[in-house]
Amino acid sequence: MSSPNGLRQRGGGKRGATDIDSTKAQDAASNAVNQFKGNAQETVQREWDYKLALVVITILAFVTRFWGISHPNQVVFDEVHFGKFASYYLQRTYFFDVHPPFGKLLFAFAGWLVGYDGSFLFENIGDSYITNKVPYVAYRSMPAMMGSLTVSAVFWIMWESGYSLPACIVASSIVLFDNAHIGQTRLILLDATLVLFMALSVLCYIRFYKLRHAPFGRKWWKWLLLTGICMSCVISTKYVGAFTFFSIGVPVIIDLWDLLDINRKQGALSIPEFGKHLGARIIGFIVVPFLMYLFWFQVHFTILSRSGPGDDFMTPEFQATLSDNIMTQQAVGIDYFDNIAMKHKETKVYLHSHVDKYPLRYEDGRISSQGQQVTGYPHNDTNNLWQIVPSKEVEGLGHPVKNGDVVRFRHLVTDSWLLTHDVASPYYPTNQEFTTVGAEDANGNRFNDTLFEIRIENGKSNQQFKTMASHFKLVHWPTKVAMWTHTTPLPDWGYKQAEINGNKNIVQSSNIWYVEEIPGLPADSPRLKKEERKVQSMPFLKKYFELQRAMFFHNNALTSSHPYSSFPIQWPFLLRGVSFWTENETRQQIYFLGNPIGWWIASSILAVFSGIILADQVSIRRGVDALDKRARSRLYNSTGFFFLTWAAHYIPFFIMGRQLFLHHYLPAHLASALVAGALIEFIFNIEPSEAATFPKEGGKVITKGPRSRPIRERIAGQSLLATWAASGVVIAALVWGFWFFAPLTYGTPGLTVPEVQSRKWLNYDLHFAK
Incomplete structure (x- = not known):
C-alpha cells in the first residue's frame, strides 16, 4: 500500500494531480471544520444572549409584580369572591360559582x-386583613408568581419561533411593563392563572410543531401532551379558555390537512399513518384535556363535602350528598289540606295573591280577565298561604301528597281557588294569566281550570312531596303550562310585585318551585320527628352535568349593568378602566388600567399587520412578488398564528350578552404583544426576494438577481441595528408609561389633584380628581 510520501516522489518533486486534489480536500475539510466551529461559537454566543436577556426580564417581572404586594392590607375588588371561595375550600363548605374550579x-x-383555616370570608371590599389575621400575601403571591412567569413565557415563545433578540425583548416588554397585567396579577384574582396557561399552551404547541418532521418520538409526545394539559388548565380556570382551544385547533386542522396531501414534499402518508397522526392529536388535544378538566371537578366535589351557601343552586338529590344539609334535616312530608307557602327557586318570591284585580286594559291595549291578582311577593306574609286540596274526594286527614298527583290550591285569606286559563298574561302575550275564582265557579264550570299536576324534579313514581327537599313544577292539567315567574316587576297597579304566568315551555329550568314551610303544624306532629339520615351518594357524572347546567345558566344571566363594565370595542384603545380600591384619608387608589403606550402600539401594529397582508395579496394578484419566500412564510405562518390567537381571544366577546370588563382583553393583549414583536422585526429586516420579479411597461418583466454575500451581510447588519434602535425607542416609551401610571397600579403613593388630573387621558374615571 502506497504512502502519501510515495505519491509525492512519483511526481518528480512536483505535486501531481492526485496530490493537489488531496490537498484541496484537506483544505476544504479544514475550512468546513473552522466554519462549523465558528457557527457553533456564534450559536453558543447567541444562546447566551437570549438566556441572559431571559434572566434579566424574568427578574424584572418578579420585581414589578411583587413590589409592595402587601399594600393595601384590605380586601380589593373581586378578592371578595375568590378569597371567599378559597376559604370555603379550606372549610370544606359547598359554594357555587360560574367559573370552573x-x-x-x-x-x-x-x-x-401556610396553615390557614379559612375563617375569614372576605365579605366586603375594604375589610382589614391585618385585623382578621389573613395570610393575604401568601394568597397574592400565587398570581404574582404566575404573572411573572407569563412574561418569561412570552419571551420564550418568541425565542422558540426564531425571532431576533430585539423582537423577543419588545414582545415580552409590552407585557412586562403593562400596568393591567401587573395590577391583575398582584391580587387574588383568576386572570393570572388564565393568561399564564394560555401563553404556555402557545409555547408548547410551537415546540410540538417544530418536531413535526420527527413524529411519535419521546419529545414529540411530550410537547403534544403538555399542550393539551396547558389548554385544559386554561378552560379549567375560566370558560373563555375555549378560545385557546380554537386558536390552537385551527393550525392543528391545517397541519392535518397538509399531512393528508398525497403530493407533500416530505412524502405521502398512507391512510393508516395519517390515522395515527389524527388519533394522537385527538388524544393529546381533546381526550387528555377533557379528562383533566373532569379531574378538577372530582377534586372540587371531594373537598366540598359540607352543606353551604351553594346548596340553593343544586337539586335536592345533590344536596342530600352534603353533610349538615338543612334541606335534608328540615324536610317534612306534606299531607292534603296542609297550608303551605310555595317559593320560586331562582327569584325567591312566594306565590301570593290579594283582593286587588287586574286592570281592564294593559298599557299596550290588551284586555285582561279582571280577575284577582296572583303575584310573586318577596316577603313572608299571610297572603302567601295556600291550602293543598286533592282533586278527588278522600276520607279524613293524613293522606300524603305524592309525585304526579293532580291537586288544587285554595287561597286562605281570600277563600278563592288558583287557576290559569287562555287569557294573555300582563307582560307575556304568549303566556297564560294566573288568577283565582270563587268557590262557586271553582267547584262548578271552572273546576278543570283549577287542576294542577305536581312534578317533582328527578322524582320517582309515588315519591312523597316534602318541604324544602322536593323541587317541583306545577303544571296546569288541561293546558299543560307550568307556573313561572321572572324578575321584571309589575306596574304600580300590581304594587311592583312579580308577575306569575303559565309558561308553555315546561322543560325550562326556571319553572322550579319548592315548599318552604307548613305553618301551624302542631309541635307534637309525628311528621316533625327527625330520623337520623345518612349522607347520600350520587354518581360523579350526574353531579358534574347538574353543576355544568347551573354554571352556564347563571353565567349567561350576568347581564345586569355595572358602573365599570365596558364594551369590547373600547378595549384595544384602552378607553376606560376599573376602580379596584380607594382610601379617602391618604387619597390612594388602585385603578385597573393598562399601559396606554403599550396598548396603543400593539393595537396599531395589529392594523399594520392587516394592511401588510392585504397589500401583499394585492401585489401578488398584480404579478409583483416583492417579499422573500422565507419572510412571507414567517409573516403568514408565525405572525399569522399570533394574530389568529389575538382574534380568537377577542372577537367572540362581541356576541356575548353578559357583563364584560377590561380584564377580559388580557389574553388577547398578550397575543397582540407577540404580533408587535414579530412585526417590528419584519419591518426593519425586510428586503426584496433574491429572485423577485417586477413588471415593466409593455408586460415585460425583469428578474433581480441574488445579492452578493457582502451586500447581504451589510444590509443584515444595518437591519439589525435599525431593529435595535426601534426596539429601544419602544421600550423607553413603555417604561415611561408604566412609571407614569404606577401610582394607580400599586395604590401608592397618593396623588395630588393635579397629578390625578394629568392622568385622566381619555375616559379614565379616576377618584380624587377634585
Whole structure:
C-alpha cells in the first residue's frame, strides 16, 4: 500500500494531480471544520444572549409584580369572591360559582400551605386583613408568581419561533411593563392563572410543531401532551379558555390537512399513518384535556363535602350528598289540606295573591280577565298561604301528597281557588294569566281550570312531596303550562310585585318551585320527628352535568349593568378602566388600567399587520412578488398564528350578552404583544426576494438577481441595528408609561389633584380628581 510520501516522489518533486486534489480536500475539510466551529461559537454566543436577556426580564417581572404586594392590607375588588371561595375550600363548605374550579383550588392550596383555616370570608371590599389575621400575601403571591412567569413565557415563545433578540425583548416588554397585567396579577384574582396557561399552551404547541418532521418520538409526545394539559388548565380556570382551544385547533386542522396531501414534499402518508397522526392529536388535544378538566371537578366535589351557601343552586338529590344539609334535616312530608307557602327557586318570591284585580286594559291595549291578582311577593306574609286540596274526594286527614298527583290550591285569606286559563298574561302575550275564582265557579264550570299536576324534579313514581327537599313544577292539567315567574316587576297597579304566568315551555329550568314551610303544624306532629339520615351518594357524572347546567345558566344571566363594565370595542384603545380600591384619608387608589403606550402600539401594529397582508395579496394578484419566500412564510405562518390567537381571544366577546370588563382583553393583549414583536422585526429586516420579479411597461418583466454575500451581510447588519434602535425607542416609551401610571397600579403613593388630573387621558374615571 502506497504512502502519501510515495505519491509525492512519483511526481518528480512536483505535486501531481492526485496530490493537489488531496490537498484541496484537506483544505476544504479544514475550512468546513473552522466554519462549523465558528457557527457553533456564534450559536453558543447567541444562546447566551437570549438566556441572559431571559434572566434579566424574568427578574424584572418578579420585581414589578411583587413590589409592595402587601399594600393595601384590605380586601380589593373581586378578592371578595375568590378569597371567599378559597376559604370555603379550606372549610370544606359547598359554594357555587360560574367559573370552573382549577384557579380557585390553587388559591386554596396557597392557604393550606401556610396553615390557614379559612375563617375569614372576605365579605366586603375594604375589610382589614391585618385585623382578621389573613395570610393575604401568601394568597397574592400565587398570581404574582404566575404573572411573572407569563412574561418569561412570552419571551420564550418568541425565542422558540426564531425571532431576533430585539423582537423577543419588545414582545415580552409590552407585557412586562403593562400596568393591567401587573395590577391583575398582584391580587387574588383568576386572570393570572388564565393568561399564564394560555401563553404556555402557545409555547408548547410551537415546540410540538417544530418536531413535526420527527413524529411519535419521546419529545414529540411530550410537547403534544403538555399542550393539551396547558389548554385544559386554561378552560379549567375560566370558560373563555375555549378560545385557546380554537386558536390552537385551527393550525392543528391545517397541519392535518397538509399531512393528508398525497403530493407533500416530505412524502405521502398512507391512510393508516395519517390515522395515527389524527388519533394522537385527538388524544393529546381533546381526550387528555377533557379528562383533566373532569379531574378538577372530582377534586372540587371531594373537598366540598359540607352543606353551604351553594346548596340553593343544586337539586335536592345533590344536596342530600352534603353533610349538615338543612334541606335534608328540615324536610317534612306534606299531607292534603296542609297550608303551605310555595317559593320560586331562582327569584325567591312566594306565590301570593290579594283582593286587588287586574286592570281592564294593559298599557299596550290588551284586555285582561279582571280577575284577582296572583303575584310573586318577596316577603313572608299571610297572603302567601295556600291550602293543598286533592282533586278527588278522600276520607279524613293524613293522606300524603305524592309525585304526579293532580291537586288544587285554595287561597286562605281570600277563600278563592288558583287557576290559569287562555287569557294573555300582563307582560307575556304568549303566556297564560294566573288568577283565582270563587268557590262557586271553582267547584262548578271552572273546576278543570283549577287542576294542577305536581312534578317533582328527578322524582320517582309515588315519591312523597316534602318541604324544602322536593323541587317541583306545577303544571296546569288541561293546558299543560307550568307556573313561572321572572324578575321584571309589575306596574304600580300590581304594587311592583312579580308577575306569575303559565309558561308553555315546561322543560325550562326556571319553572322550579319548592315548599318552604307548613305553618301551624302542631309541635307534637309525628311528621316533625327527625330520623337520623345518612349522607347520600350520587354518581360523579350526574353531579358534574347538574353543576355544568347551573354554571352556564347563571353565567349567561350576568347581564345586569355595572358602573365599570365596558364594551369590547373600547378595549384595544384602552378607553376606560376599573376602580379596584380607594382610601379617602391618604387619597390612594388602585385603578385597573393598562399601559396606554403599550396598548396603543400593539393595537396599531395589529392594523399594520392587516394592511401588510392585504397589500401583499394585492401585489401578488398584480404579478409583483416583492417579499422573500422565507419572510412571507414567517409573516403568514408565525405572525399569522399570533394574530389568529389575538382574534380568537377577542372577537367572540362581541356576541356575548353578559357583563364584560377590561380584564377580559388580557389574553388577547398578550397575543397582540407577540404580533408587535414579530412585526417590528419584519419591518426593519425586510428586503426584496433574491429572485423577485417586477413588471415593466409593455408586460415585460425583469428578474433581480441574488445579492452578493457582502451586500447581504451589510444590509443584515444595518437591519439589525435599525431593529435595535426601534426596539429601544419602544421600550423607553413603555417604561415611561408604566412609571407614569404606577401610582394607580400599586395604590401608592397618593396623588395630588393635579397629578390625578394629568392622568385622566381619555375616559379614565379616576377618584380624587377634585
